[in-house]
Amino acid sequence: MVSQPFAGVLVPVLTPFTASGEPDAGRFVAFCRWLLDEGADGLAIFGTTSEANSMSASERMALLDRLVAEGVPASRLMPGTGACSITEAASLIRHAVGHGCGGVLMLPPFYYKGMTDQGVYDFIAAVIERVASPALRMYLYHIPPQTMIPFGVELVGRLIKAYPETVVGLKDSSGDWNNTKALLDAYAGTGFGIFPGSEVFLLDGLRHGGVGCITASGNVNVPGIRRVYENWRTPQADALQAEITRVRMTIQKYPMVPALKRIVAHFHDDPAWATVRPPMERLGDAQSAALIADLEKIGYSLGERRREAAE
Amino acid sequence: MVSQPFAGVLVPVLTPFTASGEPDAGRFVAFCRWLLDEGADGLAIFGTTSEANSMSASERMALLDRLVAEGVPASRLMPGTGACSITEAASLIRHAVGHGCGGVLMLPPFYYKGMTDQGVYDFIAAVIERVASPALRMYLYHIPPQTMIPFGVELVGRLIKAYPETVVGLKDSSGDWNNTKALLDAYAGTGFGIFPGSEVFLLDGLRHGGVGCITASGNVNVPGIRRVYENWRTPQADALQAEITRVRMTIQKYPMVPALKRIVAHFHDDPAWATVRPPMERLGDAQSAALIADLEKIGYSLGERRREAAE
Numbered sequence A, B: 001m002v003s004q005p006f007a008g009v010l011v012p013v014l015t016p017f018t019a020s021g022e023p024d025a026g027r028f029v030a031f032c033r034w035l036l037d038e039g040a041d042g043l044a045i046f047g048t049t050s051e052a053n054s055m056s057a058s059e060r061m062a063l064l065d066r067l068v069a070e071g072v073p074a075s076r077l078m079p080g081t082g083a084c085s086i087t088e089a090a091s092l093i094r095h096a097v098g099h100g101c102g103g104v105l106m107l108p109p110f111y112y113k114g115m116t117d118q119g120v121y122d123f124i125a126a127v128i129e130r131v132a133s134p135a136l137r138m139y140l141y142h143i144p145p146q147t148m149i150p151f152g153v154e155l156v157g158r159l160i161k162a163y164p165e166t167v168v169g170l171k172d173s174s175g176d177w178n179n180t181k182a183l184l185d186a187y188a189g190t191g192f193g194i195f196p197g198s199e200v201f202l203l204d205g206l207r208h209g210g211v212g213c214i215t216a217s218g219n220v221n222v223p224g225i226r227r228v229y230e231n232w233r234t235p236q237a238d239a240l241q242a243e244i245t246r247v248r249m250t251i252q253k254y255p256m257v258p259a260l261k262r263i264v265a266h267f268h269d270d271p272a273w274a275t276v277r278p279p280m281e282r283l284g285d286a287q288s289a290a291l292i293a294d295l296e297k298i299g300y301s302l303g304e305r306r307r308e309a310a311e
Helices: A025-038 A057-069 A086-098 A117-131 A153-162 A177-190 A199-207 A218-230 A237-251 A256-267 A285-297 A304-310 B025-038 B057-069 B086-098 B117-131 B153-162 B177-190 B199-207 B218-230 B237-251 B256-267 B285-297 B304-310
Strands: A008-011 A104-106 A138-142 A167-172 A193-196 A212-214 B008-011 B104-106 B138-142 B167-172 B193-196 B212-214
Touching: A008 A218, A025 A057, A025 A218, A057 A086, A086 A104, A086 A117, A117 A138, A117 A153, A153 A167, A153 A177, A167 A177, A177 A193, A177 A199, A193 A199, A199 A212, A199 A218, A199 A237, A212 A218, A218 A237, A218 A256, A237 A256, A237 A285, A256 A285, B008 B218, B025 B057, B025 B218, B057 B086, B086 B104, B086 B117, B117 B138, B117 B153, B153 B167, B153 B177, B167 B177, B177 B193, B177 B199, B193 B199, B199 B212, B199 B218, B199 B237, B212 B218, B218 B237, B218 B256, B237 B256, B237 B285, B256 B285
Parallel strands: A008 A212, A104 A138, A138 A167, A167 A193, A193 A212, B008 B212, B104 B138, B138 B167, B167 B193, B193 B212
Antiparallel strands: none
């Protein structure tokens, strides 16, 4: 296996939309820059948190074009390239690889239900063979609550074995530590990069060979999450983990994406950020106020530097 | 409400793929013509049975272009235009309306789970407003086994009320007669066109104000299904329904789409038809032989005219 290029705190970047519902490229680029500035190791743009599937393929490609044109390093990007069709997935991947993206995050063909492992294997294999690029580094995106189609331990092993230079990692958004642990036990030792899909499992993951996390709440808490990543072998690790878990648990009492957008809107003083695309619903004003109050109650504030500046 | 333009037997047309996995436009056009010739009242191309979500938007549009270019009447077409993004759904619909298609079949944004009725309403409303065409006739596609997002009775009512000229019908693929009946009781009287998603419910549907069915097995049994549609008020209706139900039940013991493709391959003497796109799996030879034997056992043969010619 080649060495996989990502580690640390990766953020599935929220996508801002204008009042009329179009992707807001200006705010998007500025926010990506800010996240890197906060210490994000990579940007998993176009994930579930990004409302990626609420954008057409061409909208996603246009945002990536803009990001790269404005100088955000493509090597730090892991765009989501999931699609239900081999052809659309392949064209999204070709576009990302063409820009030099460090990797891509790959959903299974999520419209389908009750497919066999063989069918999902054939789908991924067909996509990889259609792209046919030695530069492709693919991360499998296991998120059964959304897709109902798992990348199970055995299927992952088959894909690694067939495409050792290409299938180099996985994001586990099952929310099930036992599943993450089974994947880590099976494949972390080979250099396969496994990222829990929530920072709640960051420390446990690192202790079992994980390489970081790719987490929605990274949009609003890179510094906190990085502290765990940087200090995971120290005596403070558990206390630091408890702190970021508390923030995450507070946020996820609310619908995740609308809540994160409200937090960004509030702490960046930019109300436009609250906009979501249907079928998501904007968080109501009362709920938003309750969320912000909950966060302030546990001492949360946005960003390390802001916190330090205020101290 | 405007009068909705479809009734009778609609077929969600299977999509043929070449050996290398590309949509086979020639076979597709020929098959569409054959279905109309067999008596299909309309062609719901790009449905679930069509592996529509295994094709990119541009592949779907190219097939529709070709179909219309070759003279298949657009008024008889109800293409599936489902997509998870408002923008892609709107561009598929604009393309279909531009060709003069009789209607479009509209999935909810199926990547998402646990969305509210308000969110789904906002999605459909945004698509309709983005298309902004008085020529659009939209049929809602209720298929919770695939989407997990229902078009429930109340939500359907809200959409009809808001867009009476546009939201003119529904395909109910819940497989739950109680749901179909609830929809029929609520809206059939207003001229809203309700199609069960299986011919198993055709007669029951017609007796409660339904207007036909849109059914996968229409790909291989238009004449049988039409006999029920044409004779539903006669004393033979129940016996005719029992006959098509028997055929359907025989087929659906197997994975539906691969099985239908094998039936077409066998009875049209065209092995190329057996090809599916991953994640679906081609039906194995032994299973296919068992399926054909099962069908022959119950006296099934392909097409009314062939049957009569053989008698």
